Amino acid sequence: MSTKALAANGHDFTSAFAPHLAAYLAFKEQMGFYGASRVWYLRQFDAYCTSHDRTVFDRDTVEGWVSERLARTGPYRSWMSYIRDVGRWLQAHGQCDAYVLSDRWKAQRLPTHPYLLGEAEIEAFFATAAAVRAASPWRWQSVAFFTLMHCCGLRTGETRRLRPEHVHLRDRTLDVVDSKGNRSRRLPLTADVTRVLAKCDRITRAHFGPSRATFFISRTGNEVTGATIDEIFRRIWHQAALSRPSGGVQPTPYAFRHHFAYANVDRWMAQGKDVMAMLPYLARYMGHASIESTFYYIHTSPEFLHAYDGLTTAGQSLLPEVGFDDQA
Structure with a gap:
């Protein structure tokens, strides 16, 4: 496969591994995996191999690229799963000597003890959020914001950065774009969640007009901050008269x-x-x-x-x- 053909295919691979990377991505797409982050990281690997004249998918090549990326990005490592998967795919397709990134590169997991929400706490929280004593626009968008975290499992940052064009009310779907690890995904929404979002969107448009950068906004029309989310969560929790542990793990939006x-x-x-x-x-x-x-x-x-x-x-x-x- 020529470089020109690869570029036409939307991947722009140029290294000695270009045909293999393109074939691997085609295979993943056939399996229903279309994430842009996978393509993005494999482009970085391809560029590294081109600039360093790497032609063998061995330990030196793979770990050399991994080490270079870690020096730039710090401890975050979930992207390593992409290059590890390529090695396994190559082995499965006849390249027995292809290197599969060792598990020693995985970050160690520390024991975690998240706050476990009870059903009574959740019901009281949302009942209060529907009538929260807060400055505009949290009077009407509190329920919608925390509904996405509760019913769709979104991260706080994903919900904050959600754009109006990524919320498809008619199709009842929602796009999470360029999230953690540059991954994107489309999520189906229930009818109830769609109604909550539609009501929030309708009121926001009435107050701020048809155009805004993010779906949820501050009183000045800007993207809301993480500190603001923590504050409104604490306010709702307090107004709902929900207790907090005297010590240890505390309830948070997450x-x-x-x-x-x-x-x-x-x-x-x-x-x-x-x-x-x-x-x-x-x-x-x-x-x-x-x-x-x-x-x-x-x-x-x-x-x-x-x-x-x-x-x-x-x-x-x-x-x-x-x-x-x-x-x-």
Whole structure:
């Protein structure tokens, strides 16, 4: 495959690995993986190989690029899954000597203890958010903002940066663009969530006009800050008369994302579904590079921890999984 053909294919690969990278991406697309971040990182790898005249997919080539990127980007490492997957794909297609990035490059995971929201806390929070005593526009957008975190598992930053053109109310879908690791994804929305977003959008347009940079905005019409989200969360929590632990882990907006993950675990287990078969859907919905990242959330499921021994003795997969009704 020529460089010209590759450019026409939208990848612009130029290294000795150009045909393999293009074929690999075509394979992933056939499997339904269209993430822009995968293409972006493989372009960086391709450029590295071109500039360093690398022609063999060996340890020196792969780890040389990884080391160079780490020096630029710091400790964040989920992007390594892309180049690791390429090595496995090459081996599966006859290149037995292709190097698969060692797991020693994975960042160590520290034990985490997120705040686990109770159903009564969630109900009280949203009842208060619907009538929160706050300056415009949080009077009407508080429910919509935290609904996306609770019902769709969005990160706080993803919700803050959401643009109006990424919310497709008619199609009931939502685009999360260039999120963590430069990954993007399209999420289906339930009718209830769509109605909440539509009401918020209608009121915001009435106050600020048809054009705005982000879906959720400050009183000056700008993108809201992370500090503002923390403050409005604390205000709603306080107005709802919800208690806070005297010490240890405290409730934060991110607790809604945790709840989204383990609530799906609990529901699917109660329904008797093969949760392991569903785990890749949860990982993709939440924007994780791999299901390993999802384990950070599912291990917080009380029902999962309680049922763990039963699952293993029943001969099922050790790690159950999650879903979002039939919309995954």
